[in-house]
Amino acid sequence: MRDAQPxxxxxxxxxxxxxxxxxxxxxxxxxxxxxKVTSQLHIRRNPASKTSNAPLALHGTELDLISLAIDGRTLxxxxxxxxxxxxxxxxxxxxxxxxxxxxxxxxxxxxxEGLYKSSGMFCTQCEAEGFRKITYYLDxxxxxxxxxxxxxxxxxxxxxxxxxxxxxxTETLADGRHKTVWQDPFPKPAYLFALVxxxxxxxxxxxxTMNGREVALKIYxxxxxxxxxxxxxxSLKNAMRWDEDVYGREYDLDIFNxxxxxxxxxxxxENKSLNIFNTSCVLAKPETTTDAGFQRVEGVVAHEYFHxxxxxxxxxxxxxxxxxxxxxxxxxxxxxxxxxxxPTVKRxxxxxxxxxxxxxxxxxxxxxxxxxDSFIEISNFYTVTVYEKGAEVVxxxxxxxxxxxxxKGSDLYFDRHDGQAVTCEDFVLAMEDASGVDxxxxxxxxxxxxxxxxxxxxxxxxxxxHYTLTVKQSCPAxxxxxxxxxxxxxxxxxxxxxxxxxxxxxxxxxxxxxxxDNTEMVLSVTEPEQSFTFTGIHEEPVPSLLRGFSAPVxxxxxxxxxxxxxxxxxxxxGFCRWDASQQLxxxxxxxxLADLAAGREVAxxxxxxxxxxxxxxxETLDGAMVAMMLQLPSEAYLAEIFHPVDVIALHRAxxxxxxxxxxxxxxxxxxxYERCSSDAAYAADAAQIAQRSLKNTALAYLMxxxxxxxxxxxxxxxxxxxxxxxxLAALNSLVNSAAPYKADALQRFYQNWQHxxxxxxxxxxxxxxxxxxGSIDRVQALMAHPAFDIRNPNKxxxxxxxxxxxxxxNFHREDGAGYRFLADQVIVLNRxxxxxxxxxxxxxxxxxxxxxxAQQLMCAELKRILAQPDLSSDVYEVVSxxxx
Ligand code: PHE
Ligand code: ZN
Numbered sequence: 001m002r003d004a005q006p007x008x009x010x011x012x013x014x015x016x017x018x019x020x021x022x023x024x025x026x027x028x029x030x031x032x033x034x035x036k037v038t039s040q041l042h043i044r045r046n047p048a049s050k051t052s053n054a055p056l057a058l059h060g061t062e063l064d065l066i067s068l069a070i071d072g073r074t075l076x077x078x079x080x081x082x083x084x085x086x087x088x089x090x091x092x093x094x095x096x097x098x099x100x101x102x103x104x105x106x107x108x109x110x111x112x113e114g115l116y117k118s119s120g121m122f123c124t125q126c127e128a129e130g131f132r133k134i135t136y137y138l139d140x141x142x143x144x145x146x147x148x149x150x151x152x153x154x155x156x157x158x159x160x161x162x163x164x165x166x167x168x169x170t171e172t173l174a175d176g177r178h179k180t181v182w183q184d185p186f187p188k189p190a191y192l193f194a195l196v197x198x199x200x201x202x203x204x205x206x207x208x209t210m211n212g213r214e215v216a217l218k219i220y221x222x223x224x225x226x227x228x229x230x231x232x233x234x235s236l237k238n239a240m241r242w243d244e245d246v247y248g249r250e251y252d253l254d255i256f257n258x259x260x261x262x263x264x265x266x267x268x269x270e271n272k273s274l275n276i277f278n279t280s281c282v283l284a285k286p287e288t289t290t291d292a293g294f295q296r297v298e299g300v301v302a303h304e305y306f307h308x309x310x311x312x313x314x315x316x317x318x319x320x321x322x323x324x325x326x327x328x329x330x331x332x333x334x335x336x337x338x339x340x341x342x343p344t345v346k347r348x349x350x351x352x353x354x355x356x357x358x359x360x361x362x363x364x365x366x367x368x369x370x371x372x373d374s375f376i377e378i379s380n381f382y383t384v385t386v387y388e389k390g391a392e393v394v395x396x397x398x399x400x401x402x403x404x405x406x407x408k409g410s411d412l413y414f415d416r417h418d419g420q421a422v423t424c425e426d427f428v429l430a431m432e433d434a435s436g437v438d439x440x441x442x443x444x445x446x447x448x449x450x451x452x453x454x455x456x457x458x459x460x461x462x463x464x465x466h467y468t469l470t471v472k473q474s475c476p477a478x479x480x481x482x483x484x485x486x487x488x489x490x491x492x493x494x495x496x497x498x499x500x501x502x503x504x505x506x507x508x509x510x511x512x513x514x515x516x517d518n519t520e521m522v523l524s525v526t527e528p529e530q531s532f533t534f535t536g537i538h539e540e541p542v543p544s545l546l547r548g549f550s551a552p553v554x555x556x557x558x559x560x561x562x563x564x565x566x567x568x569x570x571x572x573x574g575f576c577r578w579d580a581s582q583q584l585x586x587x588x589x590x591x592x593l594a595d596l597a598a599g600r601e602v603a604x605x606x607x608x609x610x611x612x613x614x615x616x617x618x619e620t621l622d623g624a625m626v627a628m629m630l631q632l633p634s635e636a637y638l639a640e641i642f643h644p645v646d647v648i649a650l651h652r653a654x655x656x657x658x659x660x661x662x663x664x665x666x667x668x669x670x671x672x673y674e675r676c677s678s679d680a681a682y683a684a685d686a687a688q689i690a691q692r693s694l695k696n697t698a699l700a701y702l703m704x705x706x707x708x709x710x711x712x713x714x715x716x717x718x719x720x721x722x723x724x725x726x727x728l729a730a731l732n733s734l735v736n737s738a739a740p741y742k743a744d745a746l747q748r749f750y751q752n753w754q755h756x757x758x759x760x761x762x763x764x765x766x767x768x769x770x771x772x773x774g775s776i777d778r779v780q781a782l783m784a785h786p787a788f789d790i791r792n793p794n795k796x797x798x799x800x801x802x803x804x805x806x807x808x809x810n811f812h813r814e815d816g817a818g819y820r821f822l823a824d825q826v827i828v829l830n831r832x833x834x835x836x837x838x839x840x841x842x843x844x845x846x847x848x849x850x851x852x853x854a855q856q857l858m859c860a861e862l863k864r865i866l867a868q869p870d871l872s873s874d875v876y877e878v879v880s881x882x883x884x
Contacts, residue, residue, distance in 0.1 A: 006873035010374045011320040017143050018054035020046045024145040024190075026135070028115075030122055030153040030197055034103050035115065036066075039135045041145075044095040055090045056098075059132035059139040062114075066101035087136045102135050109133070110791055110832040118263035119222065121198025122158070123276055125269060128319055128378045131190035141189040141316045142421040151197060152179045158197040160220060162257060164188070164272045184272055186252070187419065189315055194271030196220070196259045203229040207237050207251070210244045215251055220259040221283065224755075228283035231294055231684065232258065232301050239302035242336050247410055249309045258282060258301070262757065265793050265835050266382065267300050270307030277304070280758055280794055286682040286723040288759050291692060293724075294684035298340060303333040314417045319378045323370040323446075324424045326382075327390020331398070334391060341686040344574030345624045351549045351575060354392065356636040358384040359451050359554070363640075364846055365882040367449045367478040371424050376877035379835045385449075392552040393445045397431055399490045399522055399550055400442070405435035441526055442488040449478040452487050452553045454525070460540040466507070467495065467537040469545075472529045473553075479881070489525040492550035494573070495534065495541035496566065502541055507533040520547065542566050547573040559583065565611055574625060581629035584608055586641065589632065592653040592660075602656040609664050616668040616698075623676065624690035627697040632658060635808050645849045647812040655704075655771070662701040673698040673713065682723045696729035703733035711739045718745055728762055735770050750787075760787050761798035768802040775810040776817055779803045790828065793836050800825050804843045811843065812850070816857035819844060823861035826875065827868055834872030841865075841875065845882035859883070 025040040043056070068075045070092065080089045092098075109116035114133025115124050124134070132139040149163035155178040165184025172178050200220040207215045217236055219229045236258070243249040257274045264278035281300040284293055310332060311325035338346045361367060361384055368381065370390040375381050398406045413430035424446050432439050455472040471491065475484040495502040501519035523532050542563045546555045559567075559580075567580035585608075592602045615626045632654055639645045662669065676695035680688065699717065702710040714737070718730035731749055734742040746767070753759035764787075768779050782788060782799055789795050804811050804822045811818035822844055829837035847858035865871070866879045 006376050006876055008374050008376055011318070011371075012373070014318055014320075015050075016048050017046050017138055017140060018049045018051050019043050019056055019138060019143075021138055021143055021145040023148070024137075025148045025150075026193075027150040028152065028195060030106075030151065030158065032107070034105050035122075037102050037104060037135045039098075039100045039102075039137070041098045041100070041137070042095075043092070043098055055088050056092045058087045058089075058136040059085055059129070060087050060102075060136040061085050061132050062104070063133070063136065064103040065136075066103060067099075068101075069099040071096050072099075085132065100136050104134065111835065112263055112265045112793070112833060113835070115195065116263070118261040120157070121196065121200065121261070122153075123198075123259065123261050124193065124195045124271075125265065125276065126193050126271070127191040127269060128322075128382075129191075131193060134193075137190055139190050140318065141191055142318065144187040144189050144315070144419075144421060146187050147182075147184045147193060149182045149184075149193075149195065150179060151182075151195060152177055153197045157199065160196065160198055160200045160202070162194075162196040162220070162259065162274055164192070164194055164274050165253065166255065186272060186312070188272050188312065189421065192270070192272045192312060192315075194269070194274040194276055196274065196276070199223075200259070201226040203233060205233050205237070207240050207256075209240070209250045211250060213251065214254065215240075216255045218255070218257050219282065220257065221279075222260070225260065225279070225283050228285045228288070231284040231289075232282045232297050235298040235301040236305060238298075238340060239305045239336060242302070242339065243306060243309070243332075246335070246339075247309070247332070247407070249414070251308065252313070256305075258304075262794070263792055265833070267296075268304045270304045270311055272308075272312050275304045277301075278794065280761070283758060284684075286684075288724055288753070288756050290725045290728055290762070291684060291689045295337065295341065295689075298684075299333050299337050302336045303329055306332045306336075309414060313419065314414060315421045317421045317423050319375075319381070320371055320373070321423050322378075322381060323386045323390035323393075324422065324427055326387045327370060327392075328394050328427070330387050330391035331394040334395075342622065342624055342690065344578075344622070345628065345686075345690070347548065347575055348578050348625075348628055350388065350391075352634070352637070353384065354388050354549075354552055356634065356640060358388050358552070359640050360636075360846060361385050362389070362449060362451045362478070363476070364848075365479060365884060366845065366878065369447050369449045371446045373447075373480070377838075377873040379874055380838055380877050389552055396445070396490050396551055397428075397439070397442070399492070400439075400488075400524070401431065401435045401437055405437065406431070409434040439488075441486070444485050444487050448475065448484050448487070449481055450475045450484065452484075452489065452551075454489065454491070454546075454551075454553045454555045456543075456545060456555065456557045458543055458557075460537070462540070464535075465537050466533050466535055467541060468531055468533040469493070469523075469543065470529070470531045471523075471525050473525060474528070479884070486526060486528050489551045489553060491523040491525050491545065492520060492547035493523060494520045494544040494547060494571075495537065496544055496571065497539050497541050501544075501572065502534075502537060502539075505535050507535050522550065544571050544573055544576045546579075547576055549575050549579075561587065561605070561607065565607060568611055568629065569614070578625065578629055581611075582633050582637075584611070585632040586638075588657055589638065589650070589653055592657040593649060596649070596653055596656060602653070602660050604657060604660050604664065609661070612661065613665055613668055616665060616672045619675070622690055623694035624686070627690070627693040630697055630701075636806075639808070639846075639849060643849070644851050646851055647808045647854075648814070651771075651809040658701065659704045662704040666702065666705060669698045669701050670709075673702065692723075692725050692729075696726065699729060700733050703737050706737045706739070711737070711741070714739070715741055715745075724759070724762070728766065732766050732769075735766055736772060754787065757787075757792075758794070761794050764788070764795065764798040765802045768799050769807050771807070771809055773810070775803065775807060776813065776821060780821065790825075791832060793833065796825075796829070796836055796840065801840055804840065812854060814853070816854075816861075819858050819861045823865050826865055830865075830868065830872050830875045831870070834874040837872065838874035838878045841878050845878060847882070 021041050021043050023042040027038040029036040106115040107117050113130040151161040161180040163182035165182050168183045169181040201223045203219045205217045253273050260277050260279045260282045262279050267281045268277040284297045306329050310328045316324050409431035412434040428439050452475045457470050459468045503518045504521045564580045564584050571577045588604050595602045638650050676691045714730045714733050721727045734745050826837050826841050847855050
């Protein structure tokens with residue numbers, strides 16, 4: 001909590017550390033009342049620092065200092081001062097050993113940052129600045145140190161004691177206590193430190209690396225969860241092999257540990273050789289986990305593993321460089337997941353997240369470049385911009401260089417910077433040096449916020465047989481950045497003719513060698529306005545633009561309905577096919593809005609319905625693609641398109657349209673449902689996931705009609721399916737229907753799964769997301785349910801987060817009850833867990849998008865939060881910036 005106005009930190013103020021810490025020896029005496037932490041730091045002045053006699057200023061918060069000694073001499077209280085988060089020792093030698101004893105109270109730590117307790121075990125979370133809650137330290141990523149960690153604890157309660165690196169000693173002590181010592185040979189910043197102590201089951205496996213190193217793989221979980229680790233283990237081994245095959249990266253220690261904890265602010269954390277995971281990102285079995293859950297486990301396990309190189313061996317100089325490790329690692333895990341499953345589905349999912357959450361962030365009050373220039377609280381910058389847009393920026397480099405030169409670039413980057421804490425600039429430079437490709441203008445992607453807009457128009461000259469694309473780029477102003485320099489945008493294109501894709505030859509251009517068959521090309525858009533003329537075009541083509549979503553931009557091209565139908569039916573690029581279906585869906589929603597406003601019945605266009613009908617009937621198509629194409633643009637996506645957003649009108653139009661589609665295609669939906677039902681044993685593979693996804697999309701449509709036959713399908717699927725994907729899909733459609741059975745279904749689901757917290761979270765979420773009126777009352781009632789616990793972030797996200805973030809029509813209730821509810825929860829959480837409070841707050845910060853009446857109500861709640869005493873810096877930053 002802050003005592004003064006929190007201050008802003010600027011990238012431009014960066015200075016190298018005045019001191020370095022060569023070795024860090026920590027001893028933890030874990031107790032039920034308090035924990036004693038003793039540190040011995042080998043410190044010396046940094047020869048690279050310009051300030052020659054700077055005092056030693058260590059970070060530390062919420063610590064009880066017991067003693068300080070330099071080279072064995074205890075300091076008295078006049079020899080140090082404390083100010084804010086800093087402990088300052090004015091007079092220190094050029095090289096010395098600092099010994100420091102502190103007392104902390106992990107059992108009272110509800111922020112889940114530093115050392116805390118979760119379900120009876122001790123665990124840590126130190127990124128970004130949590131280590132300072134454990135002991136006084138230079139808590140910044142460019143201070144890297146070799147850690148030795150001694151842990152003493154009660155042997156009965158905490159039989160498992162873990163830290164980073166290798167186990168070097170174990171000892172049984174008097175009074176039923178025991179001790180372990182861990183040594184990590186790799187120098188690391190404090191944010192990668194981890195400690196775990198608890199009663200845990202261990203699931204073990206082995207992996208042999210490309211050079212024959214035998215690695216012990218261990219997943220530690222509560223005893224009851226030992227049967228839910230197979231998928232994480234398989235994913236880990238796949239990720240280890242993939243990183244060898246695709247990046248030439250080998251694991252570097254003899255042991256790799258994963259620990260699952262119930263209370264965790266984020267998905268997981270890449271601590272060196274001791275990854276700590278939210279249970280939701282590691283546990284999976286068919287009976288309790290949906291397909292999406294399985295895929296999330298695979299992706300997050302891989303993400304954390306990949307950090308061992310992109311994050312740990314090469315880390316960040318400062319937190320402004322966060323996207324250096326996160327953007328790159330998200331790109332790596334996305335490519336991995338694409339290789340393990342369906343590449344198109346993965347791409348569409350990622351684009352969907354980007355175009356909803358990230359575009360919204362980029363257009364809102366917290367907009368920031370992937371490398372921010374300033375922040376108040378770094379925890380607020382673990383954003384979709386830094387992660388997902390950061391990954392898109394790395395993807396664009398991959399596209400501009402091609403896979404071989406990109407690999408040369410990543411080899412050079414890892415080689416050049418192994419063991420260092422570096423910047424985004426170092427990454428780009430390695431890519432340039434290895435490839436010879438000039439990324440000068442491309443660097444604007446790192447420094448400029450906002451989503452660029454590409455307005456494309458086309459002209460066909462039949463006499464000359466020329467086809468010209470004219471591209472105009474622009475980027476809206478964002479906070480602190482009023483005008484923007486033009487970006488370097490890779491625009492992947494193809495031209496569709498009667499008989500397929502046309503061969504591409506640019507006028508005055510080099511022969512196109514981009515693709516084997518010359519029919520796809522990546523145009524480098526660099527000017528505010530630029531034309532590209534293709535020669536030898538014998539017919540007027542349909543342009544397929546931004547193929548694979550080759551850049552994170554908003555593309556505008558005045559397609560006719562016929563052109564979109566053509567793309568939707570026959571484009572070879574999965575993203576463009578899907579996107580055409582979304583643009584057609586958007587046109588239908590616009591029509592439905594107009595129809596409802598005029599008091600007419602909503603009637604979808606017949607060509608659109610025919611296209612949907614064909615999709616449903618074509619058994620040769622990828623079911624997952626069909627499922628995605630049949631879904632109308634989400635309300636979150638619509639909120640990015642309409643200005644202002646009339647939530648309730650949009651919701652009504654979209655729902656009326658869905659119902660009309662369901663009625664028109666009822667027979668086809670039914671046939672599709674039956675075709676996709678199968679008795680095969682569950683597997684989380686692409687084929688089965690596709691089939692379930694199509695089946696459940698059909699079920700959701702059929703349940704809109706809500707007749708007996710649909711209800712019977714849903715009820716029997718709910719009662720008979722053996723996997724959570726199908727059971728939850730059925731429950732979801734029942735809960736959103738008028739079927740009297742739904743109360744029973746909810747009750748039975750709870751009875752059956754009350755012993756599985758992750759399943760109960762899904763039960764909370766289904767109810768929180770119910771579109772029917774009255775959801776807010778149900779959510780409020782559920783907050784008093786014995787299974788709810790506001791200290792557990794997963795439960796907060798499942799109930800409060802899902803309601804406020806994914807149930808627009810109820811959250812935006814016209815009387816403002818949704819806004820008031822969210823503000824109330826933020827005020828409570830601000831005290832116990834500021835990181836969760838400030839994340840939860842995001843839907844309110846988008847107030848400028850909505851109708852004037854909603855704006856006023858939302859603003860009033862933001863002001864009420866701002867007026868609270870003791871606002872955390874996390875909440876203060878988000879609220880104050882969103883009111884500016
Ligand atoms: N570094 C983690 C990841 O992306 C995320 C994280 C950040 C976890 C901060 C906890 C706290 O994998
Ligand atoms: Zn990460």
